[in-house]
Amino acid sequence: MATIDFPDDLIELERSAWAEIQRGELTVDTARAVHDAIAAYVARDDVDATRLDVEMQLKRIVRHPETADAG
Template identity: 65%
Template sequence: MAIIEFPDDLIALERSAWAEIQRGELTVETARAVHEAVTAFAEQAGLRRMDVELGLKTLVRYETAA
């Protein structure tokens, strides 16, 4: 998979969703917002949505503290 340069706002949105998931409080609104943002970014970048989603989740869920 190619390295994808994600915009900061998309990363922040996924971080919010991940925090909600960890608390057991993910809302439909947050999930929908992430899905729509990922889809829009994938279309704009000419990438497969699944590749974008996987890359974004991997970045956020496995990032190391600096």
């Protein structure tokens, strides 16, 4: 799986969602915002990755930064 160069705003959105999940306070609005942002990112012409690949790498970067570069 190739490394994806995520925009900062998408990473921050996922970080917000992860923080809410850890507190047990994830809202529908936050979950929807992440979902919509990922969908918009995947739809860009310069992104050659599936939605699943994007979501998996984004979660890995946010939730497990120590292994994010380990491929």
